[in-house]
Amino acid sequence: MQILVTGGAGFIGSNFVHYLLNQHEDDEVITLDALTYAGSKDNLDGVLNDPRHEFVEGDIRDRELVSDLADDVDTIVNFAAESHVDRSIDGGKPFVSTNVQGTQTLLDAATEGDIDRFLQISTDEVYGQILDGKFSEEDLLNPRNPYAATKAGADLLAQSFQTTHNLPVVITRTCNNFGPRQHPEKLIPKFIQNAADGMTLPVYGDGSNVREWIYVKDNCRALDVVLREGTVGEIYNIGSNTEKTNLEVTEAILNAVGASEDLIEFVEDRAGHDQRYALETKKVEALGWEPQYTFEDGLRRTIDYYLN
Numbered sequence: 001m002q003i004l005v006t007g008g009a010g011f012i013g014s015n016f017v018h019y020l021l022n023q024h025e026d027d028e029v030i031t032l033d034a035l036t037y038a039g040s041k042d043n044l045d046g047v048l049n050d051p052r053h054e055f056v057e058g059d060i061r062d063r064e065l066v067s068d069l070a071d072d073v074d075t076i077v078n079f080a081a082e083s084h085v086d087r088s089i090d091g092g093k094p095f096v097s098t099n100v101q102g103t104q105t106l107l108d109a110a111t112e113g114d115i116d117r118f119l120q121i122s123t124d125e126v127y128g129q130i131l132d133g134k135f136s137e138e139d140l141l142n143p144r145n146p147y148a149a150t151k152a153g154a155d156l157l158a159q160s161f162q163t164t165h166n167l168p169v170v171i172t173r174t175c176n177n178f179g180p181r182q183h184p185e186k187l188i189p190k191f192i193q194n195a196a197d198g199m200t201l202p203v204y205g206d207g208s209n210v211r212e213w214i215y216v217k218d219n220c221r222a223l224d225v226v227l228r229e230g231t232v233g234e235i236y237n238i239g240s241n242t243e244k245t246n247l248e249v250t251e252a253i254l255n256a257v258g259a260s261e262d263l264i265e266f267v268e269d270r271a272g273h274d275q276r277y278a279l280e281t282k283k284v285e286a287l288g289w290e291p292q293y294t295f296e297d298g299l300r301r302t303i304d305y306y307l308n
């Protein structure tokens with residue numbers, strides 16, 4: 001495969017580029033990334049000089065650039081996004097611009113090019129919160145923060161391109177990822193660093209919000225399976241079945257780092273904070289995938305990464 005990976009200098013995208021080049025010796029990868037505050041070429045250390053890999057600094061909203069790149073590949077995987085919920089609450093404009101208009105630009109370029117598969121990377125947040133049970137791929141979208149709303153918009157655009165232009169689109173919706181190369185503003189890397197530095201760990205509300213956590217390498221393997229084995233037009237949830245409250249995650253980090261639970265500081269809750277997300281994952285499991293890392297194992301590896 002010749003694959004254009006957008007947002008490949010970010011957290012999950014860079015792990016995916018490493019995964020592809022490690023696992024598939026015949027694959028060639030072009031990484032396109034605008035290197036916003038969230039992206040770094042350092043995340044691609046070890047693959048920047050790989051002859052099967054090219055890094056292009058640029059924007060998914062640049063139609064001429066993405067059309068040129070689409071001509072050189074048969075597959076597009078779109079990770080590029082503004083991804084931090086708190087920033088979207090402060091101001092949604094860049095989220096609409098990159099997540100919606102950027103995806104539209106890529107879909108346009110893919111439709112005019114000769115693309116065998118377009119994988120749109122989405123999130124469990126598009127379904128909104130669920131207090132009991134789990135979301136299946138058929139559930140209605142009910143995004144409750146600006147980030148999630150723009151991701152839902154991108155999903156709908158991608159689906160519409162499949163229906164109206166026959167673009168071979170597949171969508172994945174994954175739960176919260178953790179692991180190496182995540183920006184330090186996100187919960188797990190920030191709390192590891194704070195715990196190691198003896199600084200307080202600010203927990204929203206009473207810490208009871210529940211998230212499903214997947215180690216990023218398990219997600220990359222699932223994305224790769226869906227990319228190669230998934231059915232065009234389908235949506236695949238990717239989850240780990242491991243649910244933790246934010247307080248449980250915080251305590252696990254403090255214990256693993258050997259820091260005191262006195263560092264926990266409860267702070268004013270995030271506006272519109274979703275209480276719980278959970279995903280049904282039968283469809284992706286039917287493709288032969290299942291997670292390989294427990295939360296504890298993934299957390300230990302993640303802590304080792306950040307502290308070294």
Ligand code: NAD
Pocket residue numbers: 006007008009010011012013032033034035036037038039040058059060061078079080081082083084098102121122123124151173174175176177178182183
């Ligand atoms: P990230 O913020 O770490 O990375 C995003 C990358 O996109 C960055 O490298 C950034 O420079 C790049 N980018 C931003 N705007 C761009 C633009 N206009 N053109 C080109 N590049 C641009 O995000 P992440 O956590 O790695 O998430 C990647 C994708 O996975 C996103 O689409 C996100 O919605 C989705 N997702 C993330 C999670 C999670 O837990 N992190 C869970 C489910 C889905």
